[in-house]
Amino acid sequence: MAGMPPATVEVSAAVVHALIRDQRPDLAGRSLVRVANGWDNATFRLGDDLAVRLPRRAEAVPLIVHEQRYLPGIARRSPVPVPVPVHAGRPASDFPWPWSIVRYVSGTAAVDAGPADRAPAVDGLAAFLKALHVPAETGVPVNPVRGVPLMDRNAVVLERLADRDRYPQSAELGAAWAQYCAAPVWDGPAMMLHGDLHPANVLLAADGSLAGVIDFGDVGAGDPAVDLAAGWLMFDAGARQRFIGAFGSAVDRNTWMRARGWALVLSTAMLSNSDDNPPMFSVGEFGLRQVLGR
Numbered sequence: 001m002a003g004m005p006p007a008t009v010e011v012s013a014a015v016v017h018a019l020i021r022d023q024r025p026d027l028a029g030r031s032l033v034r035v036a037n038g039w040d041n042a043t044f045r046l047g048d049d050l051a052v053r054l055p056r057r058a059e060a061v062p063l064i065v066h067e068q069r070y071l072p073g074i075a076r077r078s079p080v081p082v083p084v085p086v087h088a089g090r091p092a093s094d095f096p097w098p099w100s101i102v103r104y105v106s107g108t109a110a111v112d113a114g115p116a117d118r119a120p121a122v123d124g125l126a127a128f129l130k131a132l133h134v135p136a137e138t139g140v141p142v143n144p145v146r147g148v149p150l151m152d153r154n155a156v157v158l159e160r161l162a163d164r165d166r167y168p169q170s171a172e173l174g175a176a177w178a179q180y181c182a183a184p185v186w187d188g189p190a191m192m193l194h195g196d197l198h199p200a201n202v203l204l205a206a207d208g209s210l211a212g213v214i215d216f217g218d219v220g221a222g223d224p225a226v227d228l229a230a231g232w233l234m235f236d237a238g239a240r241q242r243f244i245g246a247f248g249s250a251v252d253r254n255t256w257m258r259a260r261g262w263a264l265v266l267s268t269a270m271l272s273n274s275d276d277n278p279p280m281f282s283v284g285e286f287g288l289r290q291v292l293g294r
Contacts, residue, residue, distance in 0.1 A: 147222020
């Protein structure tokens with residue numbers, strides 16, 4: 001079984017209450033409800049319009065700091081709500097790391113909707129990515145596993161595909177992967193990236209349109225193809241053609257080829273590491289079907 005990494009620090013509601021009481025006493029009277037326990041962060045809803053985000057393990061601490069630093073600029077450009085930080089929490093005696101209070105973004109996670117119900121989000125997601133993908137300022141970190149040349153991920157992808165029980169189509173996927181890796185590498189400026197854009201981090205309104213984008217822990221600079229992979233993780237073939245078309249000449253054929261490669265990277269990551277998370281496992285399965293054109 002390959003599943004979610006264990007927490008180094010299990011964050012209880014009592015600890016979160018204490019942090020808020022000490023650092024933001026003006027918010028201490030609000031209701032507090034745990035809404036997510038992700039790979040990296042625990043998230044609690046704080047009243048109606050705020051949320052608290054706390055790292056669950058040491059590796060996630062820089063991610064919280066990156067969100068605090070870069071999300072305000074992204075929020076100013078974004079056409080949809082994002083969880084912009086309103087308070088940068090300090091470590092305390094009962095919690096050792098930085099943490100955040102952010103704007104709560106409401107909507108239904110796209111992972112809980114069928115592919116047909118996600119199709120109305122095509123235009124909104126394209127508009128969000130066009131606004132997000134601007135040249136990064138000096139100093140924005142490059143995430144070593146996102147937005148890098150595909151060949152940097154070659155060893156881990158081949159290791160995953162060697163599990164024939166999990167990947168009965170591994171020969172076909174390996175051939176496709178080799179083709180994507182052969183595409184010319186990104187030679188433009190390092191662009192601002194979400195870095196983890198999949199259906200669990202995309203929120204839909206009641207009519208299926210894009211309501212918001214969350215979880216910017218992997219924010220960084222690099223090849224925008226990693227975010228464009230959402231076209232294969234989110235949409236079936238018809239909707240994806242509209243998604244690709246929405247970018248027009250702004251995105252070239254080689255970038256779409258690398259995006260398909262990133263869809264394979266991200267789908268195999270989900271399939272190989274989500275035995276304890278059926279929704280994410282199903283995203284991985286769907287993504288690989290789309291990559292193979294099925």
